[in-house]
Each structure stands twice: as structure tokens, then as C-alpha cells.
Amino acid sequence: MHPAFSVIFLTTLIGAGQGLFIALFLVESLGLLGMAPMQNGTFFALGILASLILLGLGLFASFFHLGRPERAWRTATKWRTSWLSREVIVLPAFMGVVFLYGLAHWLNFNPTLFTLPGDRAVLATVALGAAGTLLAVALYVSTAMIYAAVKFLQEWHSPLTVVNYTVLGAASGFTLATAYAAWSGAQLVPVLASIAIVLTLLGLGTRIASLIRNARIKPKSTLQTAIGIKHPRIVQKSQGFMGGSFNTREFFHHKSDGFVRAVKWIFLIAAFAIPTVLLAVSLLMTVDPTSVLIAAALIQYLGLIAERWFFFAQANHPQNLYYQSVS
Amino acid sequence: MTQLALVIDLNVCVGCQACVTSCKEWNTSGEAGPLVDLRPYDADPTGTFFNRVQTFEVGEYPNTETVHFPKSCLHCEEPPCVPVCPTGASYKREEDGIVLVDYDKCIGCKYCSWACPYGVREVDAKRKVMTKCTLCVDRIYDETLPEWDRKPACVRACPTNARLFGDVHDPDSEVSTAIRENGGYQLMPEWGTKPANHYLPRHKTRITVREDELERSDNPLRIDSKLPKPDRDEPSLDDVTSW
Ligand code: SF4
Ligand code: SF4
Numbered sequence: 096m097h098p099a100f101s102v103i104f105l106t107t108l109i110g111a112g113q114g115l116f117i118a119l120f121l122v123e124s125l126g127l128l129g130m131a132p133m134q135n136g137t138f139f140a141l142g143i144l145a146s147l148i149l150l151g152l153g154l155f156a157s158f159f160h161l162g163r164p165e166r167a168w169r170t171a172t173k174w175r176t177s178w179l180s181r182e183v184i185v186l187p188a189f190m191g192v193v194f195l196y197g198l199a200h201w202l203n204f205n206p207t208l209f210t211l212p213g214d215r216a217v218l219a220t221v222a223l224g225a226a227g228t229l230l231a232v233a234l235y236v237s238t239a240m241i242y243a244a245v246k247f248l249q250e251w252h253s254p255l256t257v258v259n260y261t262v263l264g265a266a267s268g269f270t271l272a273t274a275y276a277a278w279s280g281a282q283l284v285p286v287l288a289s290i291a292i293v294l295t296l297l298g299l300g301t302r303i304a305s306l307i308r309n310a311r312i313k314p315k316s317t318l319q320t321a322i323g324i325k326h327p328r329i330v331q332k333s334q335g336f337m338g339g340s341f342n343t344r345e346f347f348h349h350k351s352d353g354f355v356r357a358v359k360w361i362f363l364i365a366a367f368a369i370p371t372v373l374l375a376v377s378l379l380m381t382v383d384p385t386s387v388l389i390a391a392a393l394i395q396y397l398g399l400i401a402e403r404w405f406f407f408a409q410a411n412h413p414q415n416l417y418y419q420s421v422s
Numbered sequence: 423m424t425q426l427a428l429v430i431d432l433n434v435c436v437g438c439q440a441c442v443t444s445c446k447e448w449n450t451s452g453e454a455g456p457l458v459d460l461r462p463y464d465a466d467p468t469g470t471f472f473n474r475v476q477t478f479e480v481g482e483y484p485n486t487e488t489v490h491f492p493k494s495c496l497h498c499e500e501p502p503c504v505p506v507c508p509t510g511a512s513y514k515r516e517e518d519g520i521v522l523v524d525y526d527k528c529i530g531c532k533y534c535s536w537a538c539p540y541g542v543r544e545v546d547a548k549r550k551v552m553t554k555c556t557l558c559v560d561r562i563y564d565e566t567l568p569e570w571d572r573k574p575a576c577v578r579a580c581p582t583n584a585r586l587f588g589d590v591h592d593p594d595s596e597v598s599t600a601i602r603e604n605g606g607y608q609l610m611p612e613w614g615t616k617p618a619n620h621y622l623p624r625h626k627t628r629i630t631v632r633e634d635e636l637e638r639s640d641n642p643l644r645i646d647s648k649l650p651k652p653d654r655d656e657p658s659l660d661d662v663t664s665w
Contacts, residue, residue, distance in 0.1 A: 096536070162530020162550030169527055170508035179533050180508035244506070247539045247613065315612050316539060318478075322491050323607045323621055326480045332488070333477040335442070339468035341544040345532060413610065414541025417476065417493065 096248070097345050098407035104156035106238055107267070107399045109186065110260065112149030113231040114268015115275075116193050118290075119143060120224035122272070122283060127221070132282045136200040139220075142275055143197025146268075150190050178244050182237040189230040196223040235261040242406075249312050250410040255305040262301055263366070263399060266294035270370055270395050274388035277377070284384060288374045295374070295395070299367040302402070306359070309409060316413040331420040343418050348408040358405045366398025425499060425519035426557055427590045427618035428577070429597045429606060430492050433625055435584040437475055437490030444579030445473040445494070445555075452560050454525060458548035470546045472555040473576055489624065492585070494576070495542045495555035496609065496617030497521050503534040503543065512552070519591075519618060520559055525551045539613055562587075590618055 119142045126133035158164040170183040199205055199220050207216040239260035242251040269291035276283040318329045334343075348355065373391035377384035449472055450457040459469035473494040480487045497514075501521050504512050511527035512534045514520070523534075523543075528551040535543040535552065543554045558574035561567065571578065577585045588597035597620070600606060606620035 160531065162532075162545060163528065166509070166527070166529045169511075169529060170531070173505075173508050173510050176505035177508045177533075179506065179531065183508060241533070245536050246502070247537065316610050320610050320612055322478060322489065323609055323623070324478075324480055324489060328480070328482055330479045331476065332479050335439075335474035335476045335493075336469075336471070339466060341470070341535070341547075342541045345535060345545075346541070412536070412541075413539040417541045 096407045096410045096412060097348055098404045099160055101156050101158075101160035103400055103403040103407070105153045105160070106260070107264075107396065107403055108149045108153035108156065109234065109238070110264025110399070111267040111271055111396060112146045112153065112193075113189070113234055114265040115142065115146040115149065115271050116196075116268070117228055117231055117265060118269045118272030118287060119146070120196075120228055121290075122276075122281075122287070123220060123224060125286070127218075131286055134281055134283075136203045138279055138281060140197050140201035141279070142272070143193060143200065145271070145275065146193055147190065147197065150186070150193065154186065154190075178237050178240040182234065182241060185230060185234045185237050189227065189234050192223055192227040192230055196220060196227055199223060232261070235264055247413055248410040249315065250309045251406075253305065253308060255301060255308060258301045259298065259305055262294060262298040263402065266291060266298045266370075267392070267395050267399055269294055270374065270388070271392045273374065273377070274385065274392045277383070277385040277388045284388070285378060288378050288388075292371055292374045295367055295371050299363075299371075302363075302367075314411065314413070316416060318416050321413070321416040331417075333422045334418045334420055337421055340418075342414060346412040346415055346418075350408065355405065355408050358401050358408070362398050362401035362405055364398070365394050366402050370395040370398070423519070423591055424517065424589050425497070425591045425618050426562070426588070427497055427519070427597060427620065428494070428557070428574070429586040429588075429590075429600050429620045429622060431584045431586070431600070431604075431622040432489060432491065433584075433622060434582045435475075435490045435492060436582055437477055437488075438581065439475050440579045440581055441492060441576035441585060442471060442473050442475055444575045446471055448558060448561065448575035449556070454556075454560070455546075455549055457553065458546055460547050468547065470544045470553055472542075472544075472553070487624070492576075493540065493542060494619075495521060495538075496540060496615075496619040497555075497557060499616035499618055500614060502613070502615055503538045506533050506537045508533065520557045521554070522556055522559065523552050523554060525549065525553070528552050539610055539615070540617075557587075590620070 119139055122131065122134060123139065125131035158167065161167060170180055172180065174180040174184055205218050205220050208219055208222050210216050236257055239257040243253060243256035246252045269287060273284060273287040273291050276287050319325055370391045373387050377387050380387065446457060457470040459467065461467045462469065473492060475490055475492045478489045478491055480489055497520055499519065501514050504514050504521065508531065509527050509529055511524045513522060515522060530545060530550045530552060532545060532552065543552055546553045561575065562572050564572060573587050577587045586597050586600055588595040590597050590601065592598060600622060601620045604622045606622050608617045608620060
């Protein structure tokens with residue numbers, strides 16, 4: 096497939112935004128449980144602002160993918176059958192909850208909503224945070240299912256696609272949260288960095304699993320089934336036109352095999368290896384690790400852009416069987 | 423239930439591209455808007471077509487065969503391109519099975535084209551919406567046209583009659599008969615899309631002649647001259663003697 100930068104930015108930016116939100120809510124939960132130092136409202140409000148900026152930029156990028164963005168509201172109508180429609184509904188719902196969560200912290204407005212049996216008070220921010228976390232997971236799933244649900248793209252048609260979108264998004268969000276915690280001076284670097292390392296290594300494992308799976312794929316369709324002629328040797332002599340067409344642009348990356356392979360190594364190093372090392376270094380540092388962690392977050396994000404580019408480029412659409420020979 | 427479709431006879435298609443130009447002419451002049459060509463007389467031209475005729479070479483020289491292969495939306499009975507559409511712009515008509523795009527609803531997200539394995543949906547570069555073969559829905563029901571003319575533009579243009587049009591659910595229709603009697607088949611059956619359009623295979627007319635058929639059956643000794651040749655006044659036996 097042709098990797099469109101609108102979609103690459105959409106999926107990587109909102110993935111990180113979702114992860115950052117989950118990390119912030121985890122910080123609040125740990126604080127309430129007394130397992131980590133409690134942060135003040137400004138810490139959460141600023142972090143949520145960063146998350147909202149990422150989500151907003153992703154949403155903005157997605158409009159460049161549409162031919163008719165002014166009709167985008169119509170996409171919310173077919174949620175019964177279309178994962179794309181579901182994503183379009185979940186994303187703004189999630190952003191709304193994230194906004195309210197940040198606002199509640201910013202205004203220090205945090206009434207007890209109700210009490211659970213055992214005298215556990217449920218604060219407004221906790222309820223919002225829990226709802227937001229559920230929506231974040233739903234958003235990971237619907238974003239990934241847009242790709243995993245297309246059975247014709249065998250490289251994508253796998254549960255690993257959903258796992259990777261979720262784990263890689265969460266990993267980049269936690270790395271970012273670690274950098275943010277270090278920058279704001281919160282005593283959270285050890286816990287957040289450890290989670291970020293675990294998620295990054297987990298992501299490395301699941302991404303390699305999908306690389307191995309995809310290397311072994313046997314295409315379901317062949318030139319023989321495409322035109323229905325049973326002969327082992329069929330060659331296309333003409334695709335019916337010499338100029339360009341949508342079908343020759345949308346479904347192929349138009350880059351050399353060497354380039355695609357290079358991108359694979361770049362993302363394996365930049366999205367996984369370097370961030371893991373930098374996060375581990377930050378755990379051992381006695382001086383302020385902020386700059387190291389910001390570098391980790393940036394490099395990991397760039398690596399994930401390469402990862403997403405490769406994700407698209409690697410998928411081979413059966414329609415390409417019909418468009419092989421210009422003349 | 424009606425399912426309109428095309429049946430394309432690969433045995434007679436000569437690859438003349440008449441259906442391609444006729445389709446483009448009809449569909450670029452309709453009220454649904456033009457099928458735009460960009461830079462048509464420049465380097466790197468590009469354009470939208472509903473129908474393409476491709477050419478394949480089957481076999482190895484000198485035993486090769488050239489197959490011309492027209493391809494347009496197959497109006498699948500289980501169209502995977504329809505449920506994925508987030509706006510409902512892509513739909514399949516109940517009454518005649520034609521798969522259409524509502525150009526006023528489509529947002530040009532291209533998702534449906536990913537979900538079609540046949541590569542027949544094309545985004546119009548100017549209108550920025552998804553377009554595809556409509557089976558000339560604006561022609562086949564047009565009562566201002568004479569009855570014989572109410573057929574898709576490609577079918578009307580084909581000089582060799584390689585394109586048949588009709589209801590594949592009616593067992594007595596011309597298309598159903600052709601599919602049944604001439605081995606009509608569907609493209610990429612492995613995906614379960616159940617294309618309504620069918621293709622008729624190429625075939626060669628051959629007579630199978632066995633060795634023994636080359637010899638006279640009334641020649642039991644295999645050699646004409648060795649048949650017994652009794653005298654003319656002796657009794658003779660039909661088919662056994664040489665008289
Ligand atoms: S051929 Fe493609 S566009 Fe046409 S109905 Fe089938 S899947 Fe949809
Ligand atoms: S491009 Fe148009 S018809 Fe296709 S899925 Fe998107 S909105 Fe639906």
C-alpha cells in the first residue's frame with residue numbers, strides 16, 4: 096500500500112496521546128493508593144494539555160486524508176458495520192473525556208461522586224479517568240481494526256495488528272509521560288520509566304512476531320485466480336493504459352526493496368532499541384535526566400513514524416496483480 | 423431477486439478498447455459529473471475510467487496465447503466494499519443488485535477501494551469522490567431510449583458481442599444460459615465475494631480423432647487389397663469382400 100503521511104501522523108500522534116493519558120491516570124491512581132507521590136492539579140492539567148495537543152494534531156492530520164473533509168460528519172453514521180466510523184465516534188468522545196479530566200484537575204474541582212462498598216470514595220477525576228482509559232483502549236482497537244478488518248491485506252488481517260497498535264501507542268505515551276515527569280520535577284521517573292521499558296520491550300516482541308508472520312504469508316490470490324486461467328505461466332502485457340491511475344498510485348509504495356528494508360531496521364532501532372537504552376540510562380542517572388528522556392521520547396516517536404510507514408508499505412494488495420505492466 | 427450483471431466472453435474479446443471509450447464517453451457526459459482526465463496531453467497523464475481492457479500472455483513462446491481481459495466492477499453479491507464505508511455512500515441496491523456510490527455522501531476516504539480485491543474503484547481526481555462502474559444505471563432504465571438501446575454503453579459498443587448483459591438470477595436469461603452452458607466463472611473465488619459478473623473461458627474447437635477411425639471400419643484385415651476377392655459368380659458378403 097501507499098503510505099499516506101496523513102494516516103501515519105494520525106495513528107502515531109493519537110497513539111501517543113492515548114498512552115500519555117493512560118500514564119497520567121495511572122499516576123493519579125497510584126497516588127490515591129499511596130503507592131506513588133501524589134501530584135497537584137497543575138501537573139495533571141499540563142500533561143492533559145499535551146495529550147490533547149497530540150490528539151488534536153492527529154485529528155487535524157486525518158482531514159488531509161479525505162477528499163471531501165467538509166462532509167466528515169457523515170462518517171459517524173455507519174458504526175454498525177464500519178470500524179472507520181467507530182473510530183470517528185470514539186476519537187472525539189475520548190477527547191471530550193480527556194478534556195473534562197484535565198479541566199477537573201485544573202480547577203481542583205473533585206467532588207466525591209459516590210462511595211463504593213468498603214467506604215471507598217469515587218472521585219470525579221477517578222470516574223472520568225476510568226471512562227477515559229476505557230475509551231482509550233476502545234480507540235486503539237478501532238484504529239487498528241480499520242486495518243486488521245480488511246481481509247484482502249493479509250499482512251494486516253491479524254490480531255497482532257491490534258496488539259501492536261495498542262502496545263506501541265502505549266509505549267510511546269509512557270516514554271513521553273516519563274520525560275514530562277522528569278521535566279516537571281515529579282518523583283515519578285523510576286516507576287514511569289520502568290513501565291515504558293516494559294511496554295517498549297513488549298512492543299518489540301509483538302512487532303517482531305508480526306514481522307515473522309508477514310514474512311511467511313502465502314498470497315491467497317494469484318494471477319491464475321485473478322483472471323481465471325489455469326496455466327502456470329501468465330504474464331501481463333498491458334494493464335490497459337500507459338498514463339497514471341488511482342490504482343497504480345494508491346496500492347504501491349513505489350520505493351525499492353532496499354529502501355523498505357532500511358526503514359525496517361531504522362524503526363527497530365529508533366522505536367525500540369534506542370528508547371530502551373535511554374530509559375534505562377535515566378534510571379541510573381544521578382543528575383537530572385530530563386534531556387535524555389526528551390530525546391528518548393522524540394527518537395521513539397520518529398521511529399514509530401518509520402514503523403507506520405513500513406506497516407503500510409509492507410501490505411500487498413491483491414489488486415496489484417492487475418496492474419503490473421504499463422503499455 | 424434480480425441481480426443485473428455482465429458476462430464477458432474471453433473467447434471473442436479482441437481487445438479493441440471500444441467498450442473502454444464508450445464507457446468513458448457515456449459516463450463523463452452524464453449528470454453525475456465528469457470522469458476527469460488530468461494533464462491529458464502532457465507528460466504523466468492520469469484519468470478515471472470505470473472499465474479497463476488488459477492483455478495477458480498465457481504460456482511460453484512459441485505456445486503462447488494472448489488473452490484480452492476487460493475488467494470493471496463485478497457487482498459482487500457479497501460486496502466487501504459496502505460494509506466498510508463509514509458514510510453509507512457505498513451501497514448495493516436491493517431491487518437489481520447494482521453496487522453504487524452516492525457521490526453526494528462520499529467523503530473520499532478511499533477505504534472501500536482497499537476492501538475491493540479487484541482494483542475497480544477509482545477516486546476521481548477532480549471531484550474527490552470514489553467512482554466506479556454503475557452498470558449504466560442512468561441508461562438501462564431510461565424510457566426515452568428505445569428498448570433495444572437500454573443496455574450499458576460498453577455492451578452497445580462491443581463489435582464482437584463479447585459482452586452480454588442481463589439478470590444472472592433468472593435461469594432463463596441470456597446471461598444465465600451462457601454461464602451454464604459455456605462454463606462461466608467468477609474472478610478470485612477464494613475471497614467469497616461472489617461476483618455477479620462472470621467470464622466465459624476461451625475455448626478451441628477440436629475434434630478428437632482416434633487412430634482406428636482413420637481406417638475403414640469395413641476393413642477387418644486392415645489392408646484393402648488383401649480382402650478376399652471371390653469370383654463374380656460366387657456368393658459375396660456385404661462389407662466382407664471387396665466387391
Ligand atoms: S468488484 Fe469491487 S467494487 Fe465492485 S462490488 Fe465487488 S468488491 Fe465492490
Ligand atoms: S471513499 Fe466514499 S464510498 Fe468509499 S468508503 Fe469512503 S465514503 Fe464510502
